[in-house]
Amino acid sequence: MKLAHFDPFVGQHCETTAAGCLLRHLGIELTEPMLFGLGEGLGFIYWNMKTMDFPFIGGRVKPDLLTENLCRNLNLTRTIQETVSVKKAWENAARLIDAGIPVGLKLDCFHLDYFSSKIHFAGHYVAMYGYDEEFAYLVDTDQQGGKVKTFLQNLALARSEKGPMSSRNLSYSISCDGERPDLREILKTAIHNNAKDYLRPPITNIGYKGILKTSREIKKWFETSKDRKRDFQTTATLMERAGTGGALFRNLYRDFLLEAYELTSQSELKDASHAFDQIATLWTSVADHFHEAGETSDVKHINDAAEVLVELSVREKIAMEDLLRATAK
Structure with missing residues (x-):
């Protein structure tokens, strides 16, 4: 089962690429910089925990917040599902695909077949647009291959991985239920x-x-x-x-x-x-x-x-x- 007439978004950053795919399916065409800016995405964090092999240096706001901000500014509805059950997690994603809706997934890229550098990073995003008995069909960043596929069992491992920045098998969809706001106003x-x-960091x-x-x-x-x-x-x-x-x-x-x-x-x-x-x-x-x-x-x-x-x-x-x-x- 693959979505008909699905046109993948080509992007450099994982969360904006996933969001771009979901918005394009709704007929909303914005550039990746515009998605990032409307998502209020610029930030910085230096994060070090005893459980980490070495500190993490990040140049954006925390995971999930970019998409949340983007949907709020564009008057879109984001529906999130999380579960500790691997079986339920798959059902949540597959149900959307069966209904003709692409789904965003947050996962640990370490387990994805097409990643050549095996580094644990559980704040990675992809858009899923199809599946069959063996594979899930995904859109990742341009540098990771764009339209790619991974074995279903590896996708399950990636989604359920624990550790820094991980979520409980998080999946989400975006819908457009209201009027689009004036872009010039929401830009400011x-x-x-x-x-x-950015200027008032809590820590x-x-x-x-x-x-x-x-x-x-x-x-x-x-x-x-x-x-x-x-x-x-x-x-x-x-x-x-x-x-x-x-x-x-x-x-x-x-x-x-x-x-x-x-x-x-x-x-x-x-x-x-x-x-x-x-x-x-x-x-x-x-x-x-x-x-x-x-x-x-x-x-x-x-x-x-x-x-x-x-x-x-x-x-x-x-x-x-x-x-x-x-x-x-």
């Missing part, structure tokens, strides 16, 4: 909300404060790491190519702000777009320093990364303050 609301939340490992904290913590991490090559090169890969880190999300937000400027003619949004273009380049340099730190085990690369992170904390704070003022009315 989304930008204002994102800037406000010091989030937002610009989190970036500053990371500049200190990576030095401790380097000294205590039992496998520097694995830790820092895996983190660099996650940041730059696996869709968790800074540059990808800053580039998406840059493009979102440029689209917002073209719709509103508000010059401050264009200025902020230029600022995030430069910020994204600095995030790539952080990943490069991490990679070299893992390759050489030379603390110089960690110290260089720390200096860039200090600068990023300042630049992002200024950019978000500018956006908060520009959208205050």
Whole structure:
């Protein structure tokens, strides 16, 4: 059973790719930067727990919140289902497919057949558009192959995996029951909300404060790491190519702000777009320093990364303050 006339969304980031697939099936066509921006997705977190092999560096808001914000801003309804039962979890997803509705799934990409790098990350999203007796048919990010498939038993393992960022076999669908709001109005609301939340982090490992904290913590991490090559090169890969880190999300937000400027003619949004273009380049340099730190085990690369992170904390704070003022009315 596969959905008829299903047109996959091509994206770089997993949650916006899944959302794009579900919205496109409703006839709603938006670019990935617009999905990310309307989802108030820009953020930062440095997360370290004793149960984790090494700290996690993330460049966006927490999992699920992006889609929640997106649906709220677009006046869409998101229906979520969670269960500890593997059997019930499959029934929840298959029932939607049988009804002609694509379904979003949150899972651990470690178990997916088509992933070449086997890293546990339970905050990954895919859109499911079909299944048969052996396989589930999915849409993942462009770099993971777009339209892909995985064995049903592996999908079940991925959905039920426990650990950081995991959910209880979470699946969701999106429906359009009301009128679409004026895009120009919700743009300003989304930008204002994102800037406000970014600038007022509830704890010091989030937002610009989190970036500053990371500049200190990576030095401790380097000294205590039992496998520097694995830790820092895996983190660099996650940041730059696996869709968790800074540059990808800053580039998406840059493009979102440029689209917002073209719709509103508000010059401050264009200025902020230029600022995030430069910020994204600095995030790539952080990943490069991490990679070299893992390759050489030379603390110089960690110290260089720390200096860039200090600068990023300042630049992002200024950019978000500018956006908060520009959208205050």
